[in-house]
Amino acid sequence: MRALRSSQADFLAAVLGRDPAHTARWPHRRLAVYRNNARENFAAALEAAFPLLHGLMGHDEFRAMAWAFQKNCPPHSGNLFYCGAGLTDFLFAQLTETPDAPLAEVSRFEWLIQRVLVAADEPASFDFERLAALPAAQHGSLGFRFHPATSLYRSALPLFALWREYQHSGTVARAPMGIAEGAEALLIRRASDGVEIHRLEIGEFGFLDALMRGECLDTAIEYASAGDTNGDPGTLLSRWVSAGVITGLAD
Amino acid sequence: MTAASMSGAVHPVPAQAGIGLRAPHHREFLEQRPEIPWVEVHSENFFADGGRQIEVIDAVRCNYGISLHGVGLSIGSTDPLSSLHLQNLKRLVDRVQPALVSEHLSWSSVDGVFTNDLLPMPHTSEALTHFSARVSEVQDFLQRQILIENVSSYLRFPEDTMTEWQFLTELAQHSGCGILLDVNNVYVSAQNHGFDADAYIAAIPVALVQEIHLAGHTVVSDEDGELLVDTHNAPVADPVWDLYRRTIARTGLLPTLIEWDSQLPALDRLIAEAQRADVIAGVRHARVA
Numbered sequence: 001m002r003a004l005r006s007s008q009a010d011f012l013a014a015v016l017g018r019d020p021a022h023t024a025r026w027p028h029r030r031l032a033v034y035r036n037n038a039r040e041n042f043a044a045a046l047e048a049a050f051p052l053l054h055g056l057m058g059h060d061e062f063r064a065m066a067w068a069f070q071k072n073c074p075p076h077s078g079n080l081f082y083c084g085a086g087l088t089d090f091l092f093a094q095l096t097e098t099p100d101a102p103l104a105e106v107s108r109f110e111w112l113i114q115r116v117l118v119a120a121d122e123p124a125s126f127d128f129e130r131l132a133a134l135p136a137a138q139h140g141s142l143g144f145r146f147h148p149a150t151s152l153y154r155s156a157l158p159l160f161a162l163w164r165e166y167q168h169s170g171t172v173a174r175a176p177m178g179i180a181e182g183a184e185a186l187l188i189r190r191a192s193d194g195v196e197i198h199r200l201e202i203g204e205f206g207f208l209d210a211l212m213r214g215e216c217l218d219t220a221i222e223y224a225s226a227g228d229t230n231g232d233p234g235t236l237l238s239r240w241v242s243a244g245v246i247t248g249l250a251d
Numbered sequence: 252m253t254a255a256s257m258s259g260a261v262h263p264v265p266a267q268a269g270i271g272l273r274a275p276h277h278r279e280f281l282e283q284r285p286e287i288p289w290v291e292v293h294s295e296n297f298f299a300d301g302g303r304q305i306e307v308i309d310a311v312r313c314n315y316g317i318s319l320h321g322v323g324l325s326i327g328s329t330d331p332l333s334s335l336h337l338q339n340l341k342r343l344v345d346r347v348q349p350a351l352v353s354e355h356l357s358w359s360s361v362d363g364v365f366t367n368d369l370l371p372m373p374h375t376s377e378a379l380t381h382f383s384a385r386v387s388e389v390q391d392f393l394q395r396q397i398l399i400e401n402v403s404s405y406l407r408f409p410e411d412t413m414t415e416w417q418f419l420t421e422l423a424q425h426s427g428c429g430i431l432l433d434v435n436n437v438y439v440s441a442q443n444h445g446f447d448a449d450a451y452i453a454a455i456p457v458a459l460v461q462e463i464h465l466a467g468h469t470v471v472s473d474e475d476g477e478l479l480v481d482t483h484n485a486p487v488a489d490p491v492w493d494l495y496r497r498t499i500a501r502t503g504l505l506p507t508l509i510e511w512d513s514q515l516p517a518l519d520r521l522i523a524e525a526q527r528a529d530v531i532a533g534v535r536h537a538r539v540a
Contacts, residue, residue: 001329001377003375004329004373004375004381005329008329008361008370009362012360015366027406029478030406033480037368038366038367074364075364076365078323078360079298080367081295083367117303118300118301119300121302122301148300190303192303193278194303
């Protein structure tokens with residue numbers, strides 16, 4: 001298998017343009033077909049996963065970024081879904097301290113959406129009888145289970161408005177992104193054909209975030225109290241149980 | 252939910268034309284339920300743990316025969332097969348219970364780095380032994396036969412000691428896999444390398460071929476002459492239809508897929524292309540205006 005491995009390593013080096021000596025062994029135009037396929041397949045997969053980032057950057061800049069990302073962080077899976085997994089880290093490293101730094105945050109937001117889209121299904125099965133059977137004194141120590149296709153997201157950037165604009169119009173204007181008035185706290189959940197994004201008050205976000213991290217109800221209530229939430233814990237719990245976001249009591 | 256717990260019989264993939272079902276057509280396809288007996292999907296697009304893609308494949312399998320066609324397993328690589336990829340494929344196969352499962356006569360990775368393209372195998376005894384063992388590994392894992400598809404190629408390795416059709420035939424005979432004969436790929440490679448496409452078709456034992464692919468390609472011309480590129484972005488070219496006629500005259504009727512992956516046409520147009528294959532095969536009469 002040594003010769004085969006050597007042939008494949010040399011060929012891949014030529015396709016990826018890593019070594020001029022390898023590249024020179026092959027007819028340029030024919031080798032370019034493989035190189036173009038590799039670049040276009042990768043860029044198209046990224047574009048599908050990061051449509052808002054693509055809209056903000058514009059097609060040409062997005063393609064150039066995709067190819068730079070591919071060259072610096074080549075994919076380690078044959079499943080194109082995973083090609084976007086490292087994009088946020090790449091963009092943070094490339095763009096920190098530049099005017100385009102918010103684009104890294106956009107990629108983090110969109111990758112979270114991608115993860116929600118493919119997360120496991122779980123039927124609504126909240127065991128109200130089990131809850132009712134517990135003494136009230138034990139309620140504060142309860143933990144809760146969340147639907148796998150749910151994520152919480154917090155950012156200083158106004159991404160919710162951008163995302164909504166893109167959903168409605170299919171385009172988005174690139175403009176300097178400033179810090180939102182207060183942090184933006186969002187809940188992302190899978191819907192029948194895409195995702196729903198809910199804007200949360202900071203207290204509600206803290207409450208849900210604590211529960212999602214495995215904290216007990218008493219601790220989550222402390223986070224809710226520290227924020228600006230208007231809802232009492234019982235109302236918050238009821239809202240997200242009804243919505244199928246909280247699916248059960250933690251074991 | 253496992254396949255065993257799902258309702259609905261498993262539909263066969265008959266010796267008629269089907270279409271490659273892609274995401275932009277999912278909604279319309281499920282709403283219209285067009286009269287086409289089977290579809291092929293890219294396996295990796297349904298590796299999700301849950302969500303819309305899983306709902307789609309569950310709904311499609313209730314009314315259509317399904318062929319799963321993988322593009323990312325990189326069977327011919329000398330890297331170990333990805334256990335995660337294999338597990339995802341097995342989970343999907345168990346869920347969908349497809350009539351056909353296929354992969355490519357290609358590789359995509361070295362030392363864990365992937366190109367996300369279907370790169371050509373050297374046609375050597377060593378490569379044949381390796382590929383055959385890998386196909387056996389996949390078939391053992393999936394507990395079923397798979398088909399291997401010939402890919403379009405633009406370069407050949409100087410160390411080649413056999414033709415692609417010899418390689419593919421021996422592979423099927425050694426590993427027990429079937430052959431997915433992509434007639435467009437045969438034509439494209441024949442034009443690019445200067446061999447006789449009919450000789451390729453004639454050399455493949457009929458009994459090994461279980462499915463045919465048809466697709467569009469692009470002709471690139473410059474001062475170095477013509478180069479055909481397998482782009483899947485256009486109707487099937489006339490010379491490929493002609494080769495298809497000669498192929499099925501030899502093989503008899505087989506499940507035949509129209510692959511169209513980029514610059515997707517309207518669903519009706521795609522289905523019309525499949526119906527043209529059925530007319531050529533004689534399983535459907537042409538409509539007279």
